[in-house]
Amino acid sequence: MADAVSFFDAPVPAPLRDLAQRMECNIRDGDDDSVLITSVGPLEAAGQGALTFLNSGKYVKALAETEAAAVICSSRYADKVPAHISAVIAEQPYQAFAKAAAWMFPKAMRPQPMIEPGIAPGALVHPSASLEDDVTVEHGAVVGPGAHVGRGSIICPGAVVGPNVRLGRETSVGNSASVTHAIIGDRVFIHSGVRIGGDGFGYAMGPTGHAKIPQIGRVVIQDDVEIGPNSCIDRGSNRDTIVGEGTKIDNLVMIGHNVVIGRHCVIVGQVGIAGSTEIGNFVILGGKAAINGHIKIGDGCQIAGLSGVSGDVPPGSRWGGVPARPIKHWMREIARLRREAFSDTGTKEGRDE
Numbered sequence: 001m002a003d004a005v006s007f008f009d010a011p012v013p014a015p016l017r018d019l020a021q022r023m024e025c026n027i028r029d030g031d032d033d034s035v036l037i038t039s040v041g042p043l044e045a046a047g048q049g050a051l052t053f054l055n056s057g058k059y060v061k062a063l064a065e066t067e068a069a070a071v072i073c074s075s076r077y078a079d080k081v082p083a084h085i086s087a088v089i090a091e092q093p094y095q096a097f098a099k100a101a102a103w104m105f106p107k108a109m110r111p112q113p114m115i116e117p118g119i120a121p122g123a124l125v126h127p128s129a130s131l132e133d134d135v136t137v138e139h140g141a142v143v144g145p146g147a148h149v150g151r152g153s154i155i156c157p158g159a160v161v162g163p164n165v166r167l168g169r170e171t172s173v174g175n176s177a178s179v180t181h182a183i184i185g186d187r188v189f190i191h192s193g194v195r196i197g198g199d200g201f202g203y204a205m206g207p208t209g210h211a212k213i214p215q216i217g218r219v220v221i222q223d224d225v226e227i228g229p230n231s232c233i234d235r236g237s238n239r240d241t242i243v244g245e246g247t248k249i250d251n252l253v254m255i256g257h258n259v260v261i262g263r264h265c266v267i268v269g270q271v272g273i274a275g276s277t278e279i280g281n282f283v284i285l286g287g288k289a290a291i292n293g294h295i296k297i298g299d300g301c302q303i304a305g306l307s308g309v310s311g312d313v314p315p316g317s318r319w320g321g322v323p324a325r326p327i328k329h330w331m332r333e334i335a336r337l338r339r340e341a342f343s344d345t346g347t348k349e350g351r352d353e
Contacts, residue, residue: 011104013038016070019051020088022103023096028078028087035069035086040101043068053097072096110189111156111172113138132169150186162197168223181235185223185245193230200234200257200275213237215257228253228269244281256293268305280315
Protein backbone atom coordinates (compact mmCIF):
# COMPACT_ATOMS: atom_id res chain seq x y z
CA MET A 1 0.00 0.00 0.00
CA ALA A 2 1.26 3.49 -0.83
CA ASP A 3 2.17 5.80 2.00
CA ALA A 4 -0.69 7.91 3.26
CA VAL A 5 -0.69 11.33 1.66
CA SER A 6 -2.43 14.39 3.03
CA PHE A 7 -3.29 17.21 0.66
CA PHE A 8 -3.93 19.70 3.44
CA ASP A 9 -1.62 21.17 6.04
CA ALA A 10 -1.92 19.69 9.50
CA PRO A 11 -3.81 22.13 11.72
CA VAL A 12 -2.14 23.80 14.64
CA PRO A 13 -3.27 21.90 17.77
CA ALA A 14 -5.92 23.87 19.63
CA PRO A 15 -7.41 23.43 23.12
CA LEU A 16 -10.97 22.20 23.01
CA ARG A 17 -12.12 25.31 24.90
CA ASP A 18 -10.96 27.50 22.00
CA LEU A 19 -12.87 25.43 19.46
CA ALA A 20 -15.96 25.37 21.65
CA GLN A 21 -15.86 29.15 21.82
CA ARG A 22 -15.67 29.40 18.03
CA MET A 23 -18.55 26.95 17.72
CA GLU A 24 -20.51 28.90 20.35
CA CYS A 25 -21.03 25.67 22.28
CA ASN A 26 -20.59 24.49 25.87
CA ILE A 27 -18.47 21.63 27.15
CA ARG A 28 -20.12 19.05 29.40
CA ASP A 29 -19.60 19.80 33.10
CA GLY A 30 -16.49 18.13 34.46
CA ASP A 31 -14.98 17.29 31.07
CA ASP A 32 -11.44 18.25 30.12
CA ASP A 33 -11.60 21.50 28.16
CA SER A 34 -7.80 21.69 27.75
CA VAL A 35 -7.45 18.56 25.62
CA LEU A 36 -5.60 19.41 22.40
CA ILE A 37 -7.52 18.84 19.18
CA THR A 38 -5.21 17.93 16.31
CA SER A 39 -7.61 16.66 13.63
CA VAL A 40 -11.22 15.92 12.74
CA GLY A 41 -12.90 12.75 11.57
CA PRO A 42 -15.96 10.48 11.66
CA LEU A 43 -16.82 8.55 14.82
CA GLU A 44 -15.59 5.18 13.58
CA ALA A 45 -12.28 6.47 12.20
CA ALA A 46 -11.41 9.35 14.54
CA GLY A 47 -8.06 8.79 16.23
CA GLN A 48 -6.43 10.25 19.30
CA GLY A 49 -6.69 14.03 19.39
CA ALA A 50 -9.55 14.08 16.89
CA LEU A 51 -12.81 16.00 17.10
CA THR A 52 -15.88 14.17 15.82
CA PHE A 53 -19.67 14.53 16.01
CA LEU A 54 -22.84 12.55 16.62
CA ASN A 55 -25.83 13.75 14.61
CA SER A 56 -28.16 10.75 14.78
CA GLY A 57 -29.18 8.07 17.23
CA LYS A 58 -28.19 5.47 14.62
CA TYR A 59 -24.55 5.98 15.56
CA VAL A 60 -24.78 5.93 19.35
CA LYS A 61 -23.22 2.45 19.48
CA ALA A 62 -20.09 3.81 17.78
CA LEU A 63 -19.49 6.10 20.78
CA ALA A 64 -18.28 3.19 22.85
CA GLU A 65 -15.54 2.35 20.35
CA THR A 66 -14.41 5.75 19.10
CA GLU A 67 -10.90 6.91 19.94
CA ALA A 68 -11.74 10.59 19.47
CA ALA A 69 -10.73 13.15 22.07
CA ALA A 70 -14.04 15.01 21.88
CA VAL A 71 -17.52 14.48 20.45
CA ILE A 72 -20.00 17.18 19.45
CA CYS A 73 -23.56 16.08 20.19
CA SER A 74 -26.92 17.38 21.34
CA SER A 75 -27.82 17.39 25.03
CA ARG A 76 -30.02 14.36 24.31
CA TYR A 77 -26.96 12.16 23.78
CA ALA A 78 -24.48 13.81 26.16
CA ASP A 79 -24.83 11.09 28.78
CA LYS A 80 -24.00 8.46 26.14
CA VAL A 81 -20.52 9.89 25.56
CA PRO A 82 -17.95 7.87 27.57
CA ALA A 83 -16.51 9.67 30.58
CA HIS A 84 -12.98 9.69 29.17
CA ILE A 85 -14.15 11.59 26.06
CA SER A 86 -15.08 15.26 26.28
CA ALA A 87 -18.58 16.11 25.09
CA VAL A 88 -19.36 19.41 23.36
CA ILE A 89 -23.07 20.24 23.56
CA ALA A 90 -24.61 21.79 20.44
CA GLU A 91 -28.16 22.24 19.23
CA GLN A 92 -26.97 21.48 15.69
CA PRO A 93 -23.92 19.19 16.00
CA TYR A 94 -23.14 18.92 12.29
CA GLN A 95 -23.13 22.69 11.81
CA ALA A 96 -20.91 23.10 14.87
CA PHE A 97 -18.54 20.47 13.48
CA ALA A 98 -18.46 22.32 10.15
CA LYS A 99 -17.39 25.54 11.91
CA ALA A 100 -14.59 23.78 13.76
CA ALA A 101 -13.35 21.91 10.68
CA ALA A 102 -13.39 25.10 8.59
CA TRP A 103 -11.26 26.88 11.17
CA MET A 104 -8.76 24.00 11.33
CA PHE A 105 -8.58 23.42 7.57
CA PRO A 106 -9.21 26.83 5.93
CA LYS A 107 -7.55 25.85 2.65
CA ALA A 108 -10.18 23.17 2.10
CA MET A 109 -12.89 25.81 1.97
CA ARG A 110 -12.16 27.30 -1.46
CA PRO A 111 -10.02 26.69 -4.57
CA GLN A 112 -6.41 27.48 -3.75
CA PRO A 113 -3.39 28.61 -5.81
CA MET A 114 -1.57 25.69 -7.42
CA ILE A 115 1.88 27.28 -7.24
CA GLU A 116 2.01 30.45 -5.19
CA PRO A 117 0.04 33.63 -4.52
CA GLY A 118 0.48 36.71 -6.72
CA ILE A 119 0.39 37.42 -10.44
CA ALA A 120 2.21 34.60 -12.22
CA PRO A 121 4.57 35.36 -15.12
CA GLY A 122 2.42 33.17 -17.33
CA ALA A 123 -0.83 34.98 -16.53
CA LEU A 124 -2.38 37.36 -19.05
CA VAL A 125 -3.97 40.41 -17.42
CA HIS A 126 -5.20 43.13 -19.76
CA PRO A 127 -3.77 46.58 -18.94
CA SER A 128 -7.25 48.02 -18.48
CA ALA A 129 -8.25 45.36 -15.92
CA SER A 130 -8.40 46.47 -12.30
CA LEU A 131 -7.05 44.21 -9.56
CA GLU A 132 -7.31 45.07 -5.87
CA ASP A 133 -4.70 44.02 -3.29
CA ASP A 134 -3.72 40.38 -2.63
CA VAL A 135 -5.18 39.04 -5.86
CA THR A 136 -3.72 35.83 -7.32
CA VAL A 137 -3.78 35.15 -11.06
CA GLU A 138 -2.01 31.90 -11.93
CA HIS A 139 -0.25 30.53 -15.00
CA GLY A 140 -2.42 30.37 -18.10
CA ALA A 141 -5.23 32.42 -16.58
CA VAL A 142 -6.71 35.36 -18.50
CA VAL A 143 -8.29 38.53 -17.14
CA GLY A 144 -9.96 40.50 -19.89
CA PRO A 145 -10.17 44.23 -20.58
CA GLY A 146 -12.19 46.28 -18.12
CA ALA A 147 -12.56 43.40 -15.67
CA HIS A 148 -12.42 44.11 -11.94
CA VAL A 149 -11.15 41.57 -9.41
CA GLY A 150 -11.75 42.21 -5.71
CA ARG A 151 -9.27 41.96 -2.87
CA GLY A 152 -8.04 38.50 -1.91
CA SER A 153 -9.57 36.73 -4.89
CA ILE A 154 -7.90 33.78 -6.62
CA ILE A 155 -7.97 32.97 -10.32
CA CYS A 156 -6.55 29.49 -10.83
CA PRO A 157 -4.58 28.10 -13.81
CA GLY A 158 -6.34 28.20 -17.15
CA ALA A 159 -9.32 30.17 -15.85
CA VAL A 160 -10.85 32.99 -17.88
CA VAL A 161 -12.41 36.17 -16.50
CA GLY A 162 -14.00 37.93 -19.43
CA PRO A 163 -14.20 41.58 -20.42
CA ASN A 164 -15.93 43.89 -17.93
CA VAL A 165 -16.68 41.04 -15.51
CA ARG A 166 -16.88 42.05 -11.85
CA LEU A 167 -15.50 39.63 -9.28
CA GLY A 168 -16.07 40.41 -5.61
CA ARG A 169 -13.64 40.00 -2.73
CA GLU A 170 -12.33 36.66 -1.43
CA THR A 171 -13.81 34.96 -4.48
CA SER A 172 -12.17 31.96 -6.20
CA VAL A 173 -12.34 30.89 -9.84
CA GLY A 174 -11.14 27.29 -10.19
CA ASN A 175 -8.95 25.62 -12.79
CA SER A 176 -10.14 26.03 -16.37
CA ALA A 177 -13.37 27.75 -15.31
CA SER A 178 -14.72 30.64 -17.34
CA VAL A 179 -16.71 33.66 -16.23
CA THR A 180 -18.11 36.05 -18.83
CA HIS A 181 -21.00 38.56 -18.91
CA ALA A 182 -21.29 38.30 -15.14
CA ILE A 183 -21.27 40.21 -11.88
CA ILE A 184 -20.03 38.03 -9.04
CA GLY A 185 -20.32 38.84 -5.34
CA ASP A 186 -17.99 38.32 -2.40
CA ARG A 187 -16.84 34.92 -1.15
CA VAL A 188 -18.17 33.10 -4.20
CA PHE A 189 -16.42 29.78 -4.87
CA ILE A 190 -16.46 28.77 -8.52
CA HIS A 191 -14.91 25.31 -8.88
CA SER A 192 -12.99 23.79 -11.78
CA GLY A 193 -14.63 23.62 -15.18
CA VAL A 194 -17.59 25.85 -14.35
CA ARG A 195 -19.04 27.89 -17.19
CA ILE A 196 -20.76 31.14 -16.20
CA GLY A 197 -22.25 33.58 -18.69
CA GLY A 198 -22.34 31.35 -21.74
CA ASP A 199 -24.82 31.81 -24.56
CA GLY A 200 -28.37 30.98 -23.51
CA PHE A 201 -30.23 28.37 -25.58
CA GLY A 202 -32.70 30.61 -27.34
CA TYR A 203 -34.19 30.17 -30.83
CA ALA A 204 -37.31 31.34 -32.63
CA MET A 205 -38.42 28.09 -34.24
CA GLY A 206 -40.06 28.05 -37.65
CA PRO A 207 -40.87 25.72 -40.54
CA THR A 208 -37.87 26.89 -42.53
CA GLY A 209 -35.35 26.89 -39.70
CA HIS A 210 -34.61 28.25 -36.25
CA ALA A 211 -33.57 31.88 -35.87
CA LYS A 212 -31.03 32.47 -33.12
CA ILE A 213 -32.09 35.01 -30.50
CA PRO A 214 -29.22 37.21 -29.27
CA GLN A 215 -28.54 36.61 -25.58
CA ILE A 216 -27.82 40.11 -24.28
CA GLY A 217 -28.46 39.66 -20.54
CA ARG A 218 -26.06 39.00 -17.68
CA VAL A 219 -25.46 36.56 -14.85
CA VAL A 220 -25.67 38.04 -11.34
CA ILE A 221 -24.37 35.85 -8.53
CA GLN A 222 -24.76 37.22 -5.03
CA ASP A 223 -22.47 36.74 -2.00
CA ASP A 224 -21.52 33.37 -0.47
CA VAL A 225 -22.60 31.20 -3.38
CA GLU A 226 -20.70 27.99 -4.20
CA ILE A 227 -20.81 26.38 -7.64
CA GLY A 228 -19.56 22.82 -8.10
CA PRO A 229 -17.28 21.54 -10.89
CA ASN A 230 -18.54 21.49 -14.48
CA SER A 231 -21.81 23.29 -13.78
CA CYS A 232 -23.14 25.80 -16.32
CA ILE A 233 -25.09 29.01 -15.79
CA ASP A 234 -26.31 30.72 -18.96
CA ARG A 235 -26.55 34.48 -19.21
CA GLY A 236 -29.97 36.00 -19.67
CA SER A 237 -31.54 36.59 -23.05
CA ASN A 238 -33.03 40.01 -22.37
CA ARG A 239 -32.79 40.17 -18.57
CA ASP A 240 -30.49 38.72 -15.90
CA THR A 241 -29.97 35.18 -14.72
CA ILE A 242 -29.73 35.49 -10.92
CA VAL A 243 -28.43 33.21 -8.16
CA GLY A 244 -29.29 34.44 -4.66
CA GLU A 245 -26.91 34.73 -1.73
CA GLY A 246 -25.83 31.62 0.12
CA THR A 247 -27.09 29.19 -2.50
CA LYS A 248 -25.05 26.00 -2.91
CA ILE A 249 -24.87 24.34 -6.32
CA ASP A 250 -23.46 20.83 -6.74
CA ASN A 251 -21.52 19.37 -9.70
CA LEU A 252 -22.90 19.13 -13.24
CA VAL A 253 -25.89 21.42 -12.73
CA MET A 254 -27.42 23.23 -15.71
CA ILE A 255 -29.15 26.59 -15.13
CA GLY A 256 -30.79 28.13 -18.18
CA HIS A 257 -31.16 31.74 -19.23
CA ASN A 258 -33.32 34.16 -17.23
CA VAL A 259 -33.61 31.74 -14.31
CA VAL A 260 -33.96 33.42 -10.92
CA ILE A 261 -32.85 31.38 -7.89
CA GLY A 262 -33.50 32.66 -4.39
CA ARG A 263 -31.36 32.74 -1.25
CA HIS A 264 -29.84 29.72 0.49
CA CYS A 265 -31.10 27.11 -1.93
CA VAL A 266 -29.45 23.68 -2.30
CA ILE A 267 -29.24 22.30 -5.83
CA VAL A 268 -27.86 18.76 -5.99
CA GLY A 269 -25.86 17.18 -8.84
CA GLN A 270 -27.18 16.90 -12.40
CA VAL A 271 -30.23 19.08 -11.82
CA GLY A 272 -31.44 20.87 -14.94
CA ILE A 273 -33.42 24.12 -14.70
CA ALA A 274 -34.95 25.38 -17.93
CA GLY A 275 -35.11 29.04 -18.85
CA SER A 276 -37.15 31.75 -17.14
CA THR A 277 -38.06 29.64 -14.11
CA GLU A 278 -38.28 31.34 -10.71
CA ILE A 279 -37.15 29.44 -7.61
CA GLY A 280 -37.83 30.82 -4.14
CA ASN A 281 -35.67 30.93 -1.02
CA PHE A 282 -34.46 27.85 0.88
CA VAL A 283 -35.54 25.46 -1.88
CA ILE A 284 -33.92 22.00 -2.15
CA LEU A 285 -33.72 20.28 -5.54
CA GLY A 286 -32.70 16.61 -5.36
CA GLY A 287 -30.20 15.02 -7.75
CA LYS A 288 -31.19 14.76 -11.43
CA ALA A 289 -34.43 16.68 -10.91
CA ALA A 290 -35.63 18.28 -14.15
CA ILE A 291 -37.35 21.64 -13.79
CA ASN A 292 -39.48 22.92 -16.66
CA GLY A 293 -39.17 26.48 -17.94
CA HIS A 294 -41.42 29.46 -17.14
CA ILE A 295 -42.70 28.02 -13.85
CA LYS A 296 -42.45 29.08 -10.19
CA ILE A 297 -41.26 26.98 -7.25
CA GLY A 298 -42.20 28.60 -3.96
CA ASP A 299 -40.13 29.28 -0.86
CA GLY A 300 -39.09 26.27 1.20
CA CYS A 301 -40.05 23.63 -1.36
CA GLN A 302 -38.32 20.25 -1.53
CA ILE A 303 -38.19 18.36 -4.82
CA ALA A 304 -37.17 14.69 -4.71
CA GLY A 305 -34.33 13.38 -6.86
CA LEU A 306 -35.17 12.17 -10.40
CA SER A 307 -38.40 14.19 -10.38
CA GLY A 308 -39.80 16.03 -13.36
CA VAL A 309 -41.45 19.31 -12.41
CA SER A 310 -43.75 20.59 -15.15
CA GLY A 311 -45.83 23.22 -13.35
CA ASP A 312 -45.85 25.68 -10.46
CA VAL A 313 -45.14 24.31 -6.97
CA PRO A 314 -46.72 26.14 -4.00
CA PRO A 315 -44.50 27.35 -1.14
CA GLY A 316 -43.52 24.81 1.51
CA SER A 317 -44.44 21.80 -0.63
CA ARG A 318 -42.64 18.46 -0.92
CA TRP A 319 -43.04 17.01 -4.39
CA GLY A 320 -41.66 14.00 -6.24
CA GLY A 321 -42.15 11.71 -9.22
CA VAL A 322 -42.62 12.13 -12.97
CA PRO A 323 -44.58 14.25 -13.45
CA ALA A 324 -43.92 15.66 -9.98
CA ARG A 325 -46.85 15.93 -7.57
CA PRO A 326 -47.24 16.18 -3.79
CA ILE A 327 -45.01 13.51 -2.32
CA LYS A 328 -47.80 11.89 -0.28
CA HIS A 329 -49.83 11.40 -3.46
CA TRP A 330 -46.81 9.99 -5.26
CA MET A 331 -46.02 7.49 -2.50
CA ARG A 332 -49.65 6.35 -2.31
CA GLU A 333 -49.69 5.73 -6.05
CA ILE A 334 -46.49 3.71 -5.83
CA ALA A 335 -47.85 1.64 -2.92
CA ARG A 336 -51.10 0.92 -4.78
CA LEU A 337 -49.28 -0.08 -7.96
CA ARG A 338 -47.08 -2.45 -5.98
CA ARG A 339 -50.09 -4.07 -4.35
CA GLU A 340 -51.83 -4.52 -7.68
CA ALA A 341 -48.67 -5.80 -9.37
CA PHE A 342 -48.27 -8.59 -6.83
CA SER A 343 -51.92 -9.32 -6.05
CA ASP A 344 -52.30 -11.92 -8.79
CA THR A 345 -48.99 -13.70 -8.28
CA GLY A 346 -49.37 -14.81 -4.68
CA THR A 347 -45.82 -13.59 -3.98
CA LYS A 348 -44.73 -11.03 -1.44
CA GLU A 349 -43.76 -7.58 -2.61
CA GLY A 350 -40.15 -7.21 -3.63
CA ARG A 351 -39.48 -10.97 -4.05
CA ASP A 352 -38.95 -12.88 -7.26
CA GLU A 353 -41.53 -15.49 -8.17
